[in-house]
Amino acid sequence: AQSVTQPDIHITVSEGASLELRCNYSYGATPYLFWYVQSPGQGLQLLLKYFSGDTLVQGIKGFEAEFKRSQSSFNLRKPSVHWSDAAEYFCAVGDDGGFKTIFGAGTRLFVKA
Amino acid sequence: NAGVTQTPKFQVLKTGQSMTLQCAQDMNHNSMYWYRQDPGMGLRLIYYSASEGTTDKGEVPNGYNVSRLNKREFSLRLESAAPSQTSVYFCASSDRGNEKLFFGSGTQLSVL
Numbered sequence: 670a671q672s673v674t675q676p677d678i679h680i681t682v683s684e685g686a687s688l689e690l691r692c693n694y695s696y697g698a699t700p701y702l703f704w705y706v707q708s709p710g711q712g713l714q715l716l717l718k719y720f721s722g723d724t725l726v727q728g729i730k731g732f733e734a735e736f737k738r739s740q741s742s743f744n745l746r747k748p749s750v751h752w753s754d755a756a757e758y759f760c761a762v763g764d765d766g767g768f769k770t771i772f773g774a775g776t777r778l779f780v781k782a
Numbered sequence: 783n784a785g786v787t788q789t790p791k792f793q794v795l796k797t798g799q800s801m802t803l804q805c806a807q808d809m810n811h812n813s814m815y816w817y818r819q820d821p822g823m824g825l826r827l828i829y830y831s832a833s834e835g836t837t838d839k840g841e842v843p844n845g846y847n848v849s850r851l852n853k854r855e856f857s858l859r860l861e862s863a864a865p866s867q868t869s870v871y872f873c874a875s876s877d878r879g880n881e882k883l884f885f886g887s888g889t890q891l892s893v894l
Contacts, residue, residue, distance in 0.1 A: 678822075701880060712786070712872055712885030713825070720881075759824060763880035768813060768832050769840065770880045772824035 671696050673762050673773035681779040682750050690745040690776050692760030702743040703761040703770070704734055713759060719743065720765075730754070755780045784808050788873050788886035795863045795893045803858040803889050805873030813876045814856035815840075815883065816848060818869040825872065831856055832879075863893045 672695045682688050694700060701720050705713040717728025724736040734745045743760060757777045763770040786807045795801055807814065812833050817825040817840075827840030831850040845867060847859045856875075860867060870890050874883040 673824075705883075710887070712874075712887050713883070714885070715882050718882065766879050768815070768830050768838070768879050769827055770883065772826075774822050774824045 671762060671771050673760050673771055675758075675760055675773040675776050677776045678774070679777040679779065681781060683781050684752050685749050688745075688747045688750045688754070688778070690758050690760075690778070692743045692745065692773060693741050694743065694760070694762045695741065696762050696764075698764065701763040701765060702734075702736060703763070704728065704732070704743075704745050705759045705761060705772075706730075707757045707759065707775075709756070716745070716758075750778075750780055752780045752782070754778060786873055786875055786884050786886035788871075788889050790889060791887070793889060793891050795860075795891065797864060797893060799863050799893075800859065800861050801863065802860075803871055803873075803891075804855070805857065805886060806855045807873075807875040807884070808854065809875060809877070809884065810853070811875035811877050811884070812853070813879060814850065815874040815876075816846070816856070816858045817872045817874065818842065819872060819888070820869050828858065828871075863891075865893045867891065868893045 674693045703718045704716040707713045719736045757775045759775045760773040789804045815830040816828040829848040831837045834853045873886045
């Protein structure tokens with residue numbers, strides 16, 4: 670069955686420190702992989718996506734993610750976190766040309782001054 | 783830029799009451815979706831409409847019905863609300879399948 674696991678329910682980092690949010694997926698075929706961000710009281714916004722090609726993908730707001738097929742992982746990174754990055758982050762997986770996107774449970778990021 | 787608009791933003795129902803959540807998008811997208819978000823469970827797909835005139839079940843369709851009124855509008859109906867349907871509901875739209883979803887700001891529903 671398709672699934673997405675985000676092992677960390679919440680993470681706290683200091684402003685200016687680097688960030689890595691973990692994501693592991695289970696999927697039978699080549700997956701479409703996504704990271705979405707949700708600010709409090711808002712809907713989700715797409716940060717980046719991977720469909721094929723270069724396994725290191727760049728997204729908005731200075732985020733990047735690396736697809737590692739051997740580890741079934743798609744971890745999100747940012748070199749230097751800003752206070753405005755505090756939000757909930759969702760990893761998701763979908764199929765090529767499909768309509769069903771499976772979301773992980775989310776990781777809430779706290780940023781301390 | 784309105785994007786995806788959901789109404790209402792908040793709603794409190796009693797068990798057994800019915801209601802319809804409304805969603806409209808102004809991006810001329812073909813596909814629309816209804817998700818529910820519960821703590822610790824992420825978002826789960828209730829129903830989706832791949833294109834105008836079609837609807838399909840998602841992961842958790844029981845207790846819900848949908849109508850794709852036209853290309854812009856996709857409504858979600860709870861015929862007899864239950865406490866288990868207390869959740870935050872999100873409508874989303876996309877131009878080409880799951881390639882990129884655009885979300886509304888959500889409806890917080892409480893069923894007492």
